[in-house]
Amino acid sequence: MGPQARRACSFFLLLQVLAEPAENSDFYLGGDYLLGGLFTLHANVKTTGQNQLHVPKCEETLGMAATWRLGGTLEPAWAYAVSVRSEKMEHSGRQTERKEPLTFLSEASRPGLSSLFCSCSKYLLSAYSGSTQLPREMQIVGHEAQGSSHLQARMGMMYATSPRITYSAISDQLRNKERFPAMLRTVPSASHHVEAMVQLMLHFHWNWIIVLISNDDYGRDNSQALSTRLARSDICIAFQEVLPTPEPNQSQTPAERERLASILQKLRQSTAHVVVIFSPELSLHNFFREVQLWKFSDIVWIASESWAIDPVLHKKLRGAGTFLGLTVQAVPIPGFSEFRVRRTKTRPPPPNRTTCNQDCDNCLNTTATYSTILTQSGERVVYSVYTAVYAVAHALHRFLRCNQTGCAKVVVYPWQLLKELWNVSFTLQGQKIFFDQQGDVPMSLEIIQWKWDQSQNPFQSIASYYPMLKHLTVTHSVSWHTPDNTVPVSMCSKSCRPGQRKKPVGMHPCCFECLDCLPGTFLNQTADELDCQPCPSYAWSHRNDTSCFKRRLAFLEWHEVPTIMVALLAALGFLSTLSTLVVFWRHSSTPVVRSAGGPMCFLMLALLLLAFAVVPVYVGPPTVLTCLCRQALFTLCFTVCIACITVRSFQIACIFKMARRLPRAYGYWVRYHGAYVSVLLLTALKLAMVLGNVLATTTNPTHRADPEDPTIMILSCHPNYRKTLLFNASLDLLLSMGGFTFAYMGKELPTNYNEAKFITLSMTFSFTSTVSLCTFMSIYEGVLVTIMDLLVTVLNLLAISLGYFGPKCYLILFFPERNTPSYFNSVIQGYTMRRD
Template sequence: MGPWARVFCSLFLLLQVLAEPAENSDFYLAGDYLLGGLFTLHANVKGIVHLNYLKVPKCKEYEMKVLGYNLMQAMRFAVEEINNHSSLLPGVVLGYEMVDVCYVSNNVQPVLYFLAQDNYFLPIQEDYSQYVPRVVAVIGPDNSEAVVTVANFLSLFLLPQITYSAISDQLRDKQRFPALLRTMPSADHHVEAIAQLMLYFRWNWIIVLVSSDDYGRDNGQRLSERLTGHDICIAFQESLPVPQPNQVMTPEEHSRLGAIVEKLQQSSARVVVVFSPDLALHNFFLEVMRRNYTGAVWIASESWAIDPDLHNLIELRHTGTFLGVTTQNVPIPSFREFRVRRRRAGPPPRRSSQASTCNQECDQCFNTTETFNTVLTLSGERVVYSVYTAVYAVAHALHSLLGCSETGCTKEVVYPWQLLKELWKVNFTLLGHQIKFNQEGDMPIPLEVIQWQWGRNQNPFQSVASYYPTKRQLRNIGYISWHTPNNTVPLSMCSKRCQPGQRKKSVGIHPCCFECIDCLPGTFLNQSADEYDCQPCPSIKWSHRNATSCFKRRLAFLEWHEAPTIFVALLAALGFLSTLAILLIFWRHFQTPMVRSAGGPMCFLMLTSLLVAYTVVPVYVGLPTVSTCLWRLTIFPICFTVCISCITVRSFQIVYIFKMASRLPRAYSYWVRYHGPYVSVVVTTALKVAIVVGNLLTTSPSPTARADPDDSQVMIFSCNPNFRSLLLVNTGLDLALSVVGFSFAYVGKELPTNYNEAKFITLSMTFYFTSSVSLCTFMSVYSGVLVTIMDLLVTVLNLLAISLGYFGPKCYMILFYPERNTQAYFNSMIQGYTMGKD
């Protein structure tokens, strides 16, 4: 026996319990082609498991579900409208046969009945491509679990099945369910609409309640995945207990519901998303009302978003604001009157003796529908339109398959796979909406966000927003009456939003729970980059506390209009002019003993270097550039070293002539023959040039900015960021030369008066040494804008110390005591010094 034989032999026993359908107009209409309908007309609201082993449930023993009967009437209305008022199937009578599936309990029985033929047997065949079941297509059932059960049977025969409200994403798998189509968007779009609703109202701290079945678990997981990365956190997720088969809530169920509601009351989250069939919610909401839990925003999935039975619990209005996602409102003309149209008077239809089940009975359906007619009318024909659309989709597929014209159709045998092929191609307009199936078998009709209302003559399910699956956008968000004081939007946030310029510091495991910490001065918060860290401002910019951007700092440098700059410039001008005057005086009295005793030609080298050094002073003023920095870092140090080395060599030379030449005559002859003074100056200067070049190679001369320590909004623009170390390196050689020159001057303090320059050299070198050490000390403790002016001031004072301290007394003697500037006077001084030594 093959696999098909084993499958259908196991199903044969179930077919024996099938009853002959009653010719009740609510459930059966004869026709050339029959449509099967699966609807939930009865369900046990206290227990969803009714099925005993190999026994069809007695559905009418349970509560009547008015919404299910309303959907069944929509199918009847669509079929009769096509037969009576449409040229869609001219000459063809479309019939129907419907069964009450009793929620999920009665799925196998009707699907086997639809697959069987008139003899109620399902034959075992090797190839079913030429097999003709009782119906050409099946509309329904309503929930995902029941649809999966039915689709597993129908897909084996490729018998078209169109469900009107099951949204599970697993139904999009066409390899598993090739014959299944839907007249509504998938769960992905329902979850997307809920997520965008929370993003719009900035709810980032929510609670998720799911039923303990595939529907609840799958959609809860899908919502969690959708919210990941959008700063929306789930405070907790709980599974609602499934009611047991008996109609009494067990103590365990009651305790479980009480614990869930207590957890809701203790949580700071005020938005509760509920993915659950309506039957599992009655006991839960009764517990919510019993414990007086209020102030929440309840977001309903499509399974209970427009359920009139739950809405009939009037006290729910005190528990908070109810929002739900469902299909759009499409009024169907004349359907309201059809829904409450009574059957023709007459004896009840004859039923066979086998008809012992209630799957085609509904004693209270009409009366209950009349009671709820106002609510059903005001709420709009939402899911009703999905059923209405499904019937018309089958009719259009038959129209194409039968080759219908305006006058008639060819009544041929319709095989399931042929009709399924045409169903995938349908594309028509119905009540102003385009009807066609996408590649996944879904119909992306718009969804609506509705709010529950309880006012008289008020739409119980008022539309407040629209969601468009093709664009994946939530739009047209309108007025919502919130269950809050002053009708303000409820807050549901673990932490309040941080103010601009405040970073988040996580608290706990949820990213939505955080503290807000101010960004410190000098940093800013770029929310598009990172909300948890403040970014530092660039070096040339700054920011205040709680800043979201940086502003450009004010650049500080020496400017000509400032008083310190003017003072130093005047000193530099005085030094330059006095040095120039000294140079002219020395040039005019070049052959005099006073000029020769000061160094002779070497004096002009010193004076020229001083003049060049004075010309460097203006480059300290103004905005630093690469060229001005090069002048400051090269010209002045070299010129100043030339002066210091000349003074040091001159001091050594005088001491050597008077105290060491007689003892070392050969050394003195070498010193004179090989121009010892000039060689020493050249060597010292070359060493300084090497130091300067080394500094330039290791440190860029480009101007840089650094923050003013006294005012963070000010940037000090200088030539070198490592000015302290650079100053020490540049002045190290000069300091050493000044110490050596000071030592030689001190040794020669007893020389003849005209040659005794110890006090002048001592004064100059002492001033230079002291000023340099003071400047280094000042720079080590302060790095403000005064560093530049102090550096310039010390530079000018050192130049003045040499110009006036060393050469000034010589000029004074030349100009005011010419009688002392004679060879005879100098010889007498030397003779007196020699005799004194003897």
């Protein structure tokens, strides 16, 4: 037999001794069914021997507090709620923790107890068999201490599914129905208490806390639940310490005093100003006595439900900081306060005896004096007891099929009552009561503040937490124990300003440095607070921005001054070219027109007009069509014009020498129209280059950021703008150099044929402007690139229109006598005679 089985059998062996009925008890009231209620009537018990207990006097402060709060409130609440037979026995402290459940559990099974010995299974079989009486003990409404509730729950498992309802134990372990199938409770579980605490911290922006716990299951379980919950939030624990637990009624030992001093020293040195304490009140009196000696006044103490409404601690701790506590919802019970006071007044004086009940009665006689304190502290737990009794009553009522005339007299076994308990649903004092899947009643929790200036209501509710909604609602403002009544700050690091990312420092995620997000990045706090995210390509941000804004799109617009200037130049070129075309058309048969190129002049003028006409494609946001015009049509027109001038320069410079020195080559040139063939070949070459450029890049508009102003996005036709321009301009540069060379070679020709100075001027301007544009684009990528490209192209077109055709129009219009065949022949003859 293992140690667990031996301990269980040892408990059962005590049943015979503890099973005497309480018929002589002054707490006796007859009835058909027995409901067990376990309540602490005394605390701070000092052991004087193995089987002897010392009951504290009413004058002892700590004992009075426990008696007022529990013995003076919960036990009357039980009596106030119970309307069936009731036998009440007291639980006086740690050493009697096992007595009350065994007494109740044993009463219905005394006939089989003598044969128990160590056969636990036999006892279980005989627990409710072989008796002609109705099983009397139907339910135990259990103790508030967590360890005691665990024991009761385990004992309930030994007795099949005997139901147990606890009115105060919050341990999450009790939600495990595989381990505790018959354990129910009328208070929210520890997870809801912890969630309420976390939401309170989040509400006041506290992310740097200290946790103090007691060295027992209550402290360890709740601290573990808090740590698990904080792992999913932005709250960190600066440090956690275990408070020394003194023995009841024992003086503080030097080791305990040294331990408390060490904890308080760490508390003073820490930057955390919020302290959460999971501990029974027994471990806190010495601790808070030291707190007052150390003069802590800037701390926010968050009390767990075990001491949140302790009136003795409230009386002692004035000025020790701000106290916030977590407790069950306060639901007033009509008539209960009057019942408690009336009960003590109407009771006859107790006989002269030395029982535990006698001392309790003496304390109960003072409840009228302390009615307010009882109402504000213990009565918060009263409703839980009240609910437990009513839940049992409703379950019994359902099982017995009670109506207005009566109830069925049937045998009620505990497991039958347990089944009905799971299905109860009723309204009690405006609260909906039912048990969820974990056996809990979804009661609301309250955050209370300890008030020092209000004797009538020392525990004022400031917020409510609803477990079903998992939501905290702050209902009243808090009176902070700080200068100017400001909310205390408890943060390892101050909150970063908007647009600053967190750089972790140390092991705690709550400790960090704040770094600015650089331009072009932003901080998305909903996604990640540690890294700044880059803006999309079409957007930008300033330093410390939390979002990106769209870049301003930059392109040539009609209302801008550079655009207006270029448009005026293009209009001038278009009108001058159109005028030249009219003049040349009307004088097409004259020597000046024929010497300028004849039909080739009209090709050049037509292309110049087309080029000036498509200047508007550079204005406005680029599209596929406008990009195609820029990359193909515009540059092709200009190249054909340059090719015509270059071929014409070659023809003028070499015609005389070719006719005299290479007459056969000159014959081929004239017979096969060498000038037009040359222009056609150069045009085909340029067309191939343009098509290759279009296919190699793209005609779709692209975006690129302005390097000087990243808030601007430049719209252009293709990404490799500079390389493409240089590739397109390479043939133009070669033709300009060729035209310049041939024009210079023909500087000694007759005056009417000598166009060297005009062609030289046009070609020189074209060459230098193109080289300047390529140089400008190689060192600058801003918005001026587009306007410079257009401006240089328009000026080159104007140089051809005015530089090449302008002097000929002037000669045609103002010197018609020189535009005759005879004049041209005389000039040629004079040039020939000089050469000879």
